[in-house]
Amino acid sequence: MKLLSASILAAALLAGCGSMSKMASAPDTPTRTADGVLIGPTGMTLYTFDRDAAGSGKSACNGPCATNWPPLMAADGARPMGAYTIITRDDGKRQWAYKGWPLYYWSKDTKAGDKTGDGFNNVWKVARP
Numbered sequence: 001m002k003l004l005s006a007s008i009l010a011a012a013l014l015a016g017c018g019s020m021s022k023m024a025s026a027p028d029t030p031t032r033t034a035d036g037v038l039i040g041p042t043g044m045t046l047y048t049f050d051r052d053a054a055g056s057g058k059s060a061c062n063g064p065c066a067t068n069w070p071p072l073m074a075a076d077g078a079r080p081m082g083a084y085t086i087i088t089r090d091d092g093k094r095q096w097a098y099k100g101w102p103l104y105y106w107s108k109d110t111k112a113g114d115k116t117g118d119g120f121n122n123v124w125k126v127a128r129p
Helices: 002-024 064-068
Strands: 032-034 037-039 047-049 084-088 094-098 124-126
Touching: none
Parallel strands: none
Antiparallel strands: 032 037, 047 124, 084 094
16 A cells, blocks of 8 residues: 555656646747737737837837836846847836737636637737737
8 A cells, every 4th residue: 555655646746747848948930820820928919009119129009008008028038039038118117029029918808719809999909820
């Protein structure tokens, strides 16, 4: 019985170590693709804003706009990779951009797969790879 318990404990510890290393590893990119659109780490759809100038390194969506359209924030240690760059927002925080376009969530999307902001005011579009 002790041998069985020790084996179960060893297996549980190994399984735990494996999942811990997966959690600690950095993602390859700040987004993923689902149903042909970019989604953030939360699984929610990402959007671009036509009033942003691609490649300018700036966001035109600040203040109340950013309350409705929260930016996809970049961690302090994050570095640009491939088509992903990091811009500095007016408040000094860092935001991910894809192919020069800053990325945002839409506050009215309530679950993964929602795309209710697509076409909003004819200036918001789902971000596509």
